[in-house]
Structures are given as C-alpha cells and as structure tokens.
Amino acid sequence: MAYTPHTAADHERMLDAIGVTSIEDLFADIPPAVRADAFAVPPPLTEQEVRNDVARIAGRNRIPEISFLGAGAYRHLVPAVVGEVIGRSEFATAYTPYQPEVSQGTLQSIYEFQSLICELTGMEVASASHYDAATATAEAALMACRLTRRNRVAISSAVNPQVRQVLATYCSGPGIEVVEVPADLAEGGSGLTQVDGAQRILDGSVACLVAQQPNFFGGVEPMAELGDAAHAAGAQFVTLVEPTSLAVLAAPATYGADIVTAEGQPLGIPLSFGGPYVGLMAARMASVRQMPGRLVGATRDAAGRKGYVLTLQAREQHIRREKAASNICTNQALCALAATAYLTAVGPAGLREVAELSMTQARHLAAALEERGLGERRLGAPYFAEVAVRLPEAGRRHAALAERGIVAGYPLWTHYPELTDTLLLAATELTSDEEIGALVTALEEVA
Amino acid sequence: MSVVDRPPAADASGRGAAFASPEAGDELRIVEPLIFAASAPGRRAVSFPRPSEDAREAATGQPALPGAALRTSALRLPEVSELDMLRHFNRLSHLNHAIDLGFYPLGSCTMKYNPKVNEWAAARPGFAESHPLDPAAVSQGSLELEWLLAELLKEISGFGAVSLQPAAGAQGELTGMLMTRAYHRSRGEGELRTRVLVPDSAHGTNPATASMAGYETVTIRSNERGGIDLGALREALDDHTAALMITNPSTLGIFEDQIDQVIAAVREAGAIAYMDGANLNAILGRFRPGAAGFDVMHFNLHKTFSTPHGGGGPGAGPVGVSDRLAPFLPGPLPLLAAGDADEVRRNAWAGRSTPGSRFALEERGERPTSIGRVRAFTGNFGMFVRAYTYIRANGDAGLRAVSDDAVLAANYLRVRLADAYDLPYDRVCKHEVVFSGRRQKREHGVSTLDIAKAILDHGIHPPTIYFPLIVEEALMIEPTETESLETLDRFVEVMHAIARQAETDPEAVKRAPLTTPVGRLDEAGAARRPDLRHDFDAA
Numbered sequence: 010m011a012y013t014p015h016t017a018a019d020h021e022r023m024l025d026a027i028g029v030t031s032i033e034d035l036f037a038d039i040p041p042a043v044r045a046d047a048f049a050v051p052p053p054l055t056e057q058e059v060r061n062d063v064a065r066i067a068g069r070n071r072i073p074e075i076s077f078l079g080a081g082a083y084r085h086l087v088p089a090v091v092g093e094v095i096g097r098s099e100f101a102t103a104y105t106p107y108q109p110e111v112s113q114g115t116l117q118s119i120y121e122f123q124s125l126i127c128e129l130t131g132m133e134v135a136s137a138s139h140y141d142a143a144t145a146t147a148e149a150a151l152m153a154c155r156l157t158r159r160n161r162v163a164i165s166s167a168v169n170p171q172v173r174q175v176l177a178t179y180c181s182g183p184g185i186e187v188v189e190v191p192a193d194l195a196e197g198g199s200g201l202t203q204v205d206g207a208q209r210i211l212d213g214s215v216a217c218l219v220a221q222q223p224n225f226f227g228g229v230e231p232m233a234e235l236g237d238a239a240h241a242a243g244a245q246f247v248t249l250v251e252p253t254s255l256a257v258l259a260a261p262a263t264y265g266a267d268i269v270t271a272e273g274q275p276l277g278i279p280l281s282f283g284g285p286y287v288g289l290m291a292a293r294m295a296s297v298r299q300m301p302g303r304l305v306g307a308t309r310d311a312a313g314r315k316g317y318v319l320t321l322q323a324r325e326q327h328i329r330r331e332k333a334a335s336n337i338c339t340n341q342a343l344c345a346l347a348a349t350a351y352l353t354a355v356g357p358a359g360l361r362e363v364a365e366l367s368m369t370q371a372r373h374l375a376a377a378l379e380e381r382g383l384g385e386r387r388l389g390a391p392y393f394a395e396v397a398v399r400l401p402e403a404g405r406r407h408a409a410l411a412e413r414g415i416v417a418g419y420p421l422w423t424h425y426p427e428l429t430d431t432l433l434l435a436a437t438e439l440t441s442d443e444e445i446g447a448l449v450t451a452l453e454e455v456a
Numbered sequence: 457m458s459v460v461d462r463p464p465a466a467d468a469s470g471r472g473a474a475f476a477s478p479e480a481g482d483e484l485r486i487v488e489p490l491i492f493a494a495s496a497p498g499r500r501a502v503s504f505p506r507p508s509e510d511a512r513e514a515a516t517g518q519p520a521l522p523g524a525a526l527r528t529s530a531l532r533l534p535e536v537s538e539l540d541m542l543r544h545f546n547r548l549s550h551l552n553h554a555i556d557l558g559f560y561p562l563g564s565c566t567m568k569y570n571p572k573v574n575e576w577a578a579a580r581p582g583f584a585e586s587h588p589l590d591p592a593a594v595s596q597g598s599l600e601l602e603w604l605l606a607e608l609l610k611e612i613s614g615f616g617a618v619s620l621q622p623a624a625g626a627q628g629e630l631t632g633m634l635m636t637r638a639y640h641r642s643r644g645e646g647e648l649r650t651r652v653l654v655p656d657s658a659h660g661t662n663p664a665t666a667s668m669a670g671y672e673t674v675t676i677r678s679n680e681r682g683g684i685d686l687g688a689l690r691e692a693l694d695d696h697t698a699a700l701m702i703t704n705p706s707t708l709g710i711f712e713d714q715i716d717q718v719i720a721a722v723r724e725a726g727a728i729a730y731m732d733g734a735n736l737n738a739i740l741g742r743f744r745p746g747a748a749g750f751d752v753m754h755f756n757l758h759k760t761f762s763t764p765h766g767g768g769g770p771g772a773g774p775v776g777v778s779d780r781l782a783p784f785l786p787g788p789l790p791l792l793a794a795g796d797a798d799e800v801r802r803n804a805w806a807g808r809s810t811p812g813s814r815f816a817l818e819e820r821g822e823r824p825t826s827i828g829r830v831r832a833f834t835g836n837f838g839m840f841v842r843a844y845t846y847i848r849a850n851g852d853a854g855l856r857a858v859s860d861d862a863v864l865a866a867n868y869l870r871v872r873l874a875d876a877y878d879l880p881y882d883r884v885c886k887h888e889v890v891f892s893g894r895r896q897k898r899e900h901g902v903s904t905l906d907i908a909k910a911i912l913d914h915g916i917h918p919p920t921i922y923f924p925l926i927v928e929e930a931l932m933i934e935p936t937e938t939e940s941l942e943t944l945d946r947f948v949e950v951m952h953a954i955a956r957q958a959e960t961d962p963e964a965v966k967r968a969p970l971t972t973p974v975g976r977l978d979e980a981g982a983a984r985r986p987d988l989r990h991d992f993d994a995a
Contacts, residue, residue: 010849012569012762013861014940022941023868032860035867035884036742038713043748048611048741051805053851056573062807063845066604067582069597069809078587081832088502090538096575098556099549104565104765107920109979110912110972111553113487115767118548121491124990128532134988137768140623143832151668171832178786178828182634182669229525257521260529272832281578282598283588283833284623285770297986303768308982314485316974320982326626326664327923331673336664339624339758343766353491353541354501357531362504369507372515380514391519411591419589423820438504442511 010055073416075444077374079395079435080225080419081142081169082283083275085253085363086439087351091277094350095343105303105339109318115342116317119305122349129255129352130269131262132291136302138345139288139337142272143172146219146249147179148301148335149268149290153217153245155299155334160185161215165202165235167192167224168249170424176219190218194427200228200388200397207235211242217268221249222258226388226421226433227371227395229258236265252276252289252348253367254393256360261291268292275437277351278344287344298324301335363438367394370436374445383452387431395435397421400452403430409455415448487973488547491534492990501538532992551973552767553917559943563888563920563932564659564707566737566759568862573849574763574842583841588833592793592816599815602790602834604804605844606774607797609755612847612855613733614744615776619785620835625734626661627830628754628773629701633669634827635752635777635784636699636728642784642825649698649727655684657708657924662701662732671698678926682708682881684718693725703732705739707924707932708881709866709888719749728752728781736760737936738863738887741856751778757836761843772839783825788818788834861937862887865944869933872948876955880927888934890927897929902958902965904929909976910957910968914950 015023020032029035036044054062076084095101099114106112106119119137126135139145150162162180164173166189173189180187190207193199202220211218218239222230232248239246245267250258252271261269273287274280292300298321306320326333355363371394378384384400400406403420410417418434425431507515534541553560560567578584586598606618622628633652640649652666655676663673674692679685684702693700700722705711712718722729731745731753737760745753757763758771765771777785792800795813803810817834850858863886870879870889877891893904908918908931920932935944958965969975 010571010573011854011857012571012850013857013937015861015864015937019941020864023864027864027867027871029867032864035863035886036711036739038711038884039739039743040713040716043716043719043743045614045742045744045747048614048744048852048855050608050611050847050852050855053854054848056849058807059573059845059849060576062848063577063580063841065807065809066597066601067577067580069600070582070586071594071596072582072585073587073590073594076587076590078589080589082588084585084587086502086504090501090542093542094545097546097549098764099552099554100767101764102555102570103552103767104560104562104567105768107562108553108908108912108918109977110909110969110974111551111917112767113551113973114548115552117488117490117551118545118767120989123988124490124492125533127989128992131529134986140627140770140836141832143829144623144627169832171829174829175831178634178830179668181827182630182637182671184670229521233524255527256531257527258525259527263529279584279838280587281584282586282595282837284831284836285772285838286832294986297988304986304988306982307987308978310975310977312485312975314487314974316487316977318977318979318982320979320988321986323983325660327660329664330660331663331667333660333664333667336626336630336661336668337624338626338659338661339756339765339769339771341623341766341770342768343764344770346767350541350545353534353536353544354538355533356500356502356535357533358500358535359502359504360531360533366504366507369511369515372518373507373511376514376517389519391521391525393521408591411593414594416587416590416594442508 010053074414075447076416077418077434078416080433081171082280083437084280084439085275085437087277087279088354090354091347091350095347100346101343106319109316113316116305118346118349120307120317122345125349125352126289126291129252130291131260132269133294134297135291136300136304138340138342139290139302140341141286141288142249142270143175145270145288145290146172147176149247149270150176150217150219151179152268152299152301153247154185156245156296157216159214159216161188162217163188163190163210163215164219165190165192167202167226168219168221169225194425199390200226201230201390202235204231204234204238207238211238211244215242215244217245217247219247223251223254223393226397227392228388228390229393232264240265253360253364256364273348276348278347285341285344287341287348297321299334302337302340366438367436370440371396374434374436377445377449381449387428395433397431397433399431401430403432406452406455410451413451415451490990491544494536494540494544495534497535499535499537501536501541558915559939559947560917561919561933561935562917563934564734566934566936568762568936569938570762570764571846574845577845578838578841596815599790601844602840603792603815605840607801608847609774609776613753613776614747616779617782617785618774618776619789620774620840621786621830622773622775623831623836624769624771625754625756625773626665628775629661629665630668631775631786631830632730632752632754633665635781637669638784638827639728639781640698649696651696652698653692653700655702656926657706658703682710683712686714686717690721693721697725697727699728699730701730701732703734705735705886708890709885710881711886734759735887738859740859742859746776746778751781757839757843761846763839763842770836770839772836784827786828786830787823787826791816791818858937865935865937865939868944869935873951876952888932891931892927893929893931896958900958900962902962904931906965907954910954910965912969913971916947916950
C-alpha cells in the first residue's frame with residue numbers, strides 16, 4: 010500500500026524541472042562508502058493484509074475478563090464523546106500551534122485544559138502536558154533544584170516505584186543525589202511516609218520532598234505534615250496526585266504543595282499497554298519561569314478579538330537552547346485534549362461519582378476478602394481506591410487466577426521485599442459486585 | 457483514538473464555519489466562548505451507577521478517610537450537556553489547520569498524511585484494553601508487537617539494538633546522552649569527557665538535552681556549503697569530548713556529504729556519534745546510520761512513520777544503538793524469551809504466529825548496566841501500533857518510495873521557487889529546502905513573518921520560519937511525499953503571488969492574515985501580562 014500520489018508522468022515532470030535524469034541523482038551526495046542499497050524490510054501489504062496481520066497480533070493478547078490491576082494505570086469508563094472529540098482529524102492531524110491564527114482550536118483547548126488542572130489542584134498555573142506522571146515528577150524535582158539552587162532530592166519510598174526509577178534516571182545526568190524517605194511497612198504499620206523520617210533527611214541541601222497522594226499502596230498520606238516538614242527546611246513540596254481522587258481528597262494547594270504532578274490516564278485515556286498517557290504539572294505563578302513545558306496564554310488581536318498563543322517561551326529549548334528549563338518539545342497534546350473532554354463530560358458530579366464508587370468498591374472488595382478469611386489488609390492507613398491485601402501463597406494464586414482470566418492486582422513483593430504475599434488490588438467505577446464475587450470464588454478454588 | 461474524518465462545514469473562504477464575524481458589543485470579541493460559559497448547575501453529559509446496598513454496607517466496616525484529608529474547596533468543572541460540549545469542541549476544531557484539511561509544509565516536522573488504517577489498528581480492543589502491568593502470559597500480543605517493531609527499526613536503521621521507551625524525540629536525545637555518560641563512565645572517562653559538540657544548525661532540543669544530561673555544549677560552525685566544517689570539528693574534538701550530536705540530513709535539508717569522515721573523526725577521538733533522526737524521512741533505504749558507524753540515533757515515529765502529531769503530541773522517540781552502547785539501553789526491553797528469532801520474524805512477515813514462541817519483558821535488575829527507565833511502562837504503545845502498521849503497509853518498496861518522493865518534491869520546490877526567493881545553499885537537498893526572505897525584507901520591508909501570515913490567507917500552513925538560526929529570515933519548507941504535484945504547483949503559485957505582492961503592495965502583505973478566525977495576536981502582551989487560566993471568581 011503506497012500513500013504517495015505521484016504517477017510516472019509526475020515523476021518525469023518533476024525530474025525535468027529539477028534538471029536531473031533520475032531520482033538516483035538526488036542521492037548522489039551520500040558518500041558511496043556508506044550508501045545503502047536495500048534493507049530487509051518485508052514487502053508491502055494491502056489494507057486487507059495489514060488488517061489481518063494486526064488482528065493476528067492483537068488477538069494474541071488475552072484481555073482479562075476481570076482485573077483488579079492498577080498500580081499507576083487504571084481501567085475507567087472512556088465516555089464515547091471523548092473518543093469523538095479526540096478523533097476529530099482537525100485536532101489529531103495538526104501539530105504544535107506555531108501559527109496561532111490557524112491553531113485557535115488547539116490553543117483554546119489547551120487553555121481550557123490548564124484552567125481545569127488549576128481548578129482540580131487549586132494551583133495557579135498548569136503546563137500544557139508532559140509525557141507521563143513519572144517524567145512530570147522527575148522534571149518537577151529538577152525544577153525544584155533550579156528554584157532552590159540545591160542539588161539533593163528527597164522522595165518517599167511510598168511513591169510509585171516506576172516514578173522513583175525515572176526520577177533517578179533524570180537526576181543521574183546533572184548529578185543530583187536522590188534520598189529515599191522510608192515508609193512504615195513494618196508488620197502492623199500504616200504504609201505511610203514517615204514524617205519524622207522526612208524531618209531527619211530534610212536539611213538545607215534538599216531541594217524538595219516528593220510524596221504521593223494517595224500513595225502507591227492507596228494510603229492517604231498526612232500531606233499537611235509532610236508539606237510542613239519540607240517547608241521548614243526551605244524545600245519545595247512536590248506532590249504526585251491521582252486526578253479522580255481530587256473530587257474527594259483535598260486540593261494540593263490547600264496543603265501547601267509547591268509543584269503538583271499527576272498521571273492523566275484515568276481521565277478518558279485507554280490503557281493501551283502503557284501509553285500514550287499524559288503527565289500533568291501545576292505550580293505557583295511565582296515559579297512559572299522555571300516551569301518546564303508549553304504554556305498557552307490569552308491575548309487579543311488588533312481588532313480586539315480574543316485569541317490564544319504559546320507564551321512565556323523564553324523558558325523553552327527553541328529559544329534558550331542550552332539554557333532552557335527543559336528539552337521538552339513534542340508532548341502529549343492529544344491526550345491532554347482527551348482529559349479536557351473527559352473532565353468536561355463528567356463534570357463535578359460525575360468526577361465525584363467516579364471517585365466515590367471506586368472507593369466504595371475497593372472497600373467492598375477488602376471486606377469481602379476479610380469476611381471469607383481469604384486475606385487481611387496488610388497496611389493500616391485509610392485508603393482511597395487501592396488496597397494492599399496479604400493472602401497465603403499469593404504468588405501461586407495470582408498466576409493461577411491469571412490463567413482463568415482474572416488479574417488479582419499487582420504483586421507488591423516485586424518492589425517491596427517486606428510485603429511478602431501482598432497484592433495491591435485496585436477498584437474503579439467499572440468494578441462490579443459480580444467481579445468481586447468472582448475473585449472471592451476463584452481465590453477459594455485455588456486455595 | 458480513532459480518527460473520524462469529517463470535513464467541517466465550510467464558508468465561502470473554504471474554511472470552517474466558525475470563521476463568521478465575531479459578535480460586536482463584548483469588550484473582547486469572542487470567536488468561540490470558553491466551555492465554562494456553557495455551564496449551568498445540574499447539567500451533565502455522563503452519569504455513573506450508584507453503588508449497591510451490599511457494597512455500601514460492606515464499606516462501612518472499612519476505615520473512613522480522615523476529615524483533614526478531604527476536599528473542602530470548590531470544584532468548578534463545567535456542567536454541560538453532551539451535545540453542547542460536542543458542539544464546543546467541534547467548533548474549536550474548525551479553527552484549526554490540519555493535514556487532513558490542507559497543505560502543511562512545516563519544515564522539520566514531516567507533516568505527511570496519517571493513514572486511517574493505523575487508527576483502526578491502534579483501536580483494536582486487544583491493544584486498547586491491554587494493561588501495561590498485565591502478566592506476560594496475557595500480553596503476548598502487545599509484547600510481540602513491540603519486539604517486531606524493534607526488529608523493523610533495527611533493519612531500517614542498521615543498528616544492533618533498539619529501545620522503544622522514549623516518549624518523544626527530545627526524550628530519545630536525553631536517553632542517548634545518558635547512555636553516552638554511562639558508556640564513558642564504564643571506561644573510567646566519566647569525569648574527563650564533559651563536552652558535547654553541536655553544530656550551529658541544530659534543533660534547540662540538542663543543546664537543551666546536552667545540558668539536561670549535565671554536559672557543556674560546544675557549538676560547531678557550518679561551512680559555506682551548509683555542511684559541518686570538518687576542520688572546526690577536528691579542532692574541537694579532544695579527550696574532553698563526550699559526543700557529537702548531528703542532524704543528518706541537516707536542518708538545511710542537506711545530506712552531510714562527508715558524513716563518513718565526520719563519524720570517523722568522532723570515533724577516533726573516543727567520542728560517541730549521535731545522529732538526530734528527525735529527518736530520517738529523507739533517507740529510508742538510502743542511508744542506514746547504524747551501518748554507517750553512528751552509535752545512537754532517535755527515531756521520531758510521528759514524523760517518519762506517520763503517527764498523528766495530535767496538536768503537539770503524543771509522539772514516540774525510540775533509540776537505536778551500536779553494540780558498544782547496547783548494554784546501557786533503558787529498560788525493560790521486550791525480549792523473545794522462547795523461540796528462534798529468524799523463524800519468528802519469517803513467520804510474522806508471512807502473517808503467522810510461531811508455535812512455542814514466547815515474549816517477555818526484561819526483569820528488573822536483569823541488565824544492571826542499563827541507565828534505567830526514562831518513563832513509566834514500555835513507551836507510547838499506541839504509537840508503536842500505528843508505526844508498525846505503517847511500516848508493514850509500505851513494506852520495503854513503499855518506504856523507499858517515501859524518501860524518493862519526499863526528496864523529489866523538495867527539490868522540485870527548490871527549483872520552482874528559486875527565482876522568487878533567495879536560496880542560501882543552492883544545491884541538491886533532501887526532504888526539505890530552506891529559502892531566505894532577506895531580499896523581500898531588505899528591498900520591500902516585508903519580513904518572513906509577513907510572508908508566513910500571507911500564506912495563511914491561501915489556506916496553506918506556512919513553512920517553519922526563522923529556523924535554522926544560521927539562515928537570515930529563514931523559510932524552511934518540507935512538502936513531504938504525500939502531496940500531489942497539483943498541490944505543489946498551487947503552492948508555487950501562491951509563493952510567487954506573495955513575492956510579487958511584496959514588490960507591488962508590501963503593506964498588503966503586512967496586513968495578512970485577513971481570512972483567519974483571528975488576526976495577528978499580541979504575543980508580547982500575552983507574555984507581559986500572563987493570562988494562563990480561566991478566572992472562575994470573575995466569571
């Protein structure tokens with residue numbers, strides 16, 4: 010299948026105009042020693058053939074009928090209207106709005122996105138998007154280093170392990186030291202970040218404290234206390250949050266967050282094996298000049314018409330080059346549009362329903378397992394919509410259930426050796442009573 | 457993210473219906489109000505089920521959230537009907553130019569047609585509903601697709617190994633620089649090699665990336681032919697050099713005709729040769745950077761392999777590497793855990809699964825030399841599906857035709873526009889050609905910005921302007937291979953008409969654009985008085 014329109018006659022005409030006899034002549038500047046003449050890519054396919062090929066591969070995935078897997082990516086309803094909006098090819102096949110006069114659709118939707126993220130978080134400024142929560146959090150830590158002119162970063166070990174790994178990678182280049190603040194994972198422990206542990210680590214060399222709300226185990230952290238600990242040391246408080254939880258949990262600005270990051274995937278973006286998702290970042294206006302990523306601002310034209318433009322670009326790589334706040338260029342704009350459409354579609358009542366139903370079903374799930382004596386909550390703190398449950402022979406039963414099309418959450422011991430036999434089980438508004446019942450039955454059957 | 461291709465209702469100008477005159481009377485005249493204007497308490501588009509009696513009762517025995525943790529501030533999301541929100545976003549979409557509406561020769565961005573079957577592919581439920589942490593036993597399809605795409609990218613680029621993880625080109629660059637750092641460190645030269653050489657024609661991301669990776673940037677000047685100055689390069693290379701980052705073909709659209717000598721000089725100095733692969737669309741099947749001796753290159757799947765640009769992403773920026781950098785690739789990599797690679801490939805290209813084959817992700821800590829993760833999970837998977845579909849549909853012959861026709865189109869515009877605009881580097885180009893508007897500026901006071909705005913009035917997206925920085929009043933034109941000769945000829949006519957108008961009526965060019973939803977916007981004012989969000993309190 011070829012997507013090029015040129016006929017043999019077109020080729021003739023173009024070659025004539027250029028004054029060469031063959032297309033080969035246009036590649037004569039490639040030194041012969043390194044010129045390639047072929048590659049072993051398989052031959053072209055028709056649409057019918059390529060569909061069969063893709064269908065074969067997609068068909069090898071056995072999508073679980075029932076899943077309690079979250080741990081950073083969540084199965085939520087994607088309202089049909091969200092797919093309709095991002096499917097508009099006027100959005101999908103445009104690029105970065107370098108020419109604002111013909112990009113007002115993209116620009117205004119980003120301004121609305123920034124407005125919605127500020128409203129959710131209570132913060133003053135939100136960027137146009139980052140690759141995902143992990144990179145947004147890593148960039149937030151680097152931003153805190155620039156703001157404080159310090160070069161150590163403290164992060165709670167109750168933050169999503171993948172986020173911590175990405176943070177470590179980003180900090181390795183400029184040589185920023187990463188220090189972990191312990192969480193209380195002892196037998197009978199809360200599973201929360203240790204505030205006194207944070208206080209011990211935070212000193213005049215630490216640029217920020219990074220904490221997650223709810224944390225990786227679903228636990229609701231004492232954010233105000235952690236924020237106080239950071240501020241007492243003159244450090245920034247960087248908080249990684251889950252966006253649907255903000256219908257129920259306090260807006261980060263109200264507990265003193267300086268930089269807020271989040272994974273926007275729960276807001277209308279399919280799981281799609283891990284991407285594309287969208288990283289959110291919001292901050293205080295006073296810090297905006299150190300903020301990475303694109304920003305859209307409102308302005309007007311000569312006739313007084315309101316319009317939107319990319320603004321404060323003096324932070325960005327195409328202007329500042331080696332002095333830029335970040336190298337980020339292409340981001341996740343279409344996914345940010347999905348989040349904008351999602352938040353618009355569900356509104357405040359819908360977001361609250363999603364959060365409350367997810368919480369209720371997580372509690373239903375935990376209660377059902379406890380009631381049947383199948384498992385016990387391993388960590389004591391109140392949780393949002395994910396719960397750590399210990400059950401005997403969890404590894405074997407997790408694998409056995411997967412064979413039956415049930416994914417019984419995320420095996421926590423792979424990252425936290427002290428959490429033996431403990432599974433992290435997530436519920437969302439899509440988790441039904443029947444699915445909880447099926448999990449209980451299946452666990453009993455593979456006991 | 458299926459693309460529903462539906463042309464907007466057009467008015468006489470051929471543009472979207474939302475180009476109607478703004479209403480008078482408002483202090484600021486509004487083309488399309490913010491969504492918040494359509495909000496009324498109690499309206500809604502989507503609702504969710506109530507929890508069952510059983511669920512609520514079961515939940516009461518579980519710990520309640522502490523009061524201090526609860527939200528007390530307002531949550532003023534819009535409250536709108538589904539129809540009103542759909543109309544709002546549809547009307548906004550009409551304010552955009554897009555590939556699916558018209559010519560988009562934005563240099564360096566490869567705005568080619570995004571085939572719709574790719575959207576069909578990414579939307580397969582087997583892919584869209586695949587959780588990134590699902591056990592490998594249930595994710596064989598996702599893992600196979602990643603493995604096969606990496607195999608195809610290896611073959612296309614000539615590199616021995618590929619990681620798909622980076623989310624965009626700039627992140628691919630960062631990955632490359634962090635691997636460079638890890639490589640030098642592994643040889644005990646981590647402290648010694650502190651500088652990265654970057655030609656003056658480079659994308660801004662290159663020096664920004666080098667800084668993010670903790671390197672100092674040294675700029676290498678271009679020669680009068682638009683290539684890298686080999687003498688200046690050799691002079692700058694020493695045992696403090698960590699890497700050269702070079703875009704090839706360059707941002708001038710010119711293939712480095714001494715690229716073999718450039719690579720040899722870099723390697724001889726013990727440095728890493730990084731190729732920015734943003735312009736790979738020009739050289740498919742003609743130049744394989746890995747085979748030619750480069751150590752690392754990022755691919756832009758959204759450029760070369762035609763995944764939709766989405767108004768600024770998502771993209772995907774996999775990296776290919778030479779054997780000496782392979783140990784440092786970010787992980788986890790998708791692996792063929794059981795089965796013979798040749799047989800699996802052969803079967804896959806014939807549309808068959810290989811019995812007994814099995815795919816897996818690297819275990820954590822399996823490759824301790826890895827620089828680690830650069831993002832969560834394994835990458836922008838939805839883009840992998842689209843790029844894989846595109847490569848398979850095109851096949852070997854199609855991919856070669858992509859570059860042939862992209863280069864042909866750019867050279868056609870080079871010769872057709874050379875009479876109207878200055879061509880600072882008048883030689884065969886690759887996928888893009890860079891003109892200068894300096895003649896129009898000097899002789900008629902018409903800047904490249906004015907020319908770009910005048911192009912808008914013809915329903916065409918302007919080229920990239922004022923880049924590369926080494927060309928005065930630059931106009932960087934990348935037509936791509938998917939535009940017909942008729943479209944190219946019309947663009948030539950438009951560019952000639954604007955050049956004539958610059959001579960005869962320069963003020964008219966400076967007044968452009970007149971047909972767009974808004975005129976030139978006050979960008980300085982936007983930066984001076986930042987208005988970055990809706991003010992709910994004032995509303």
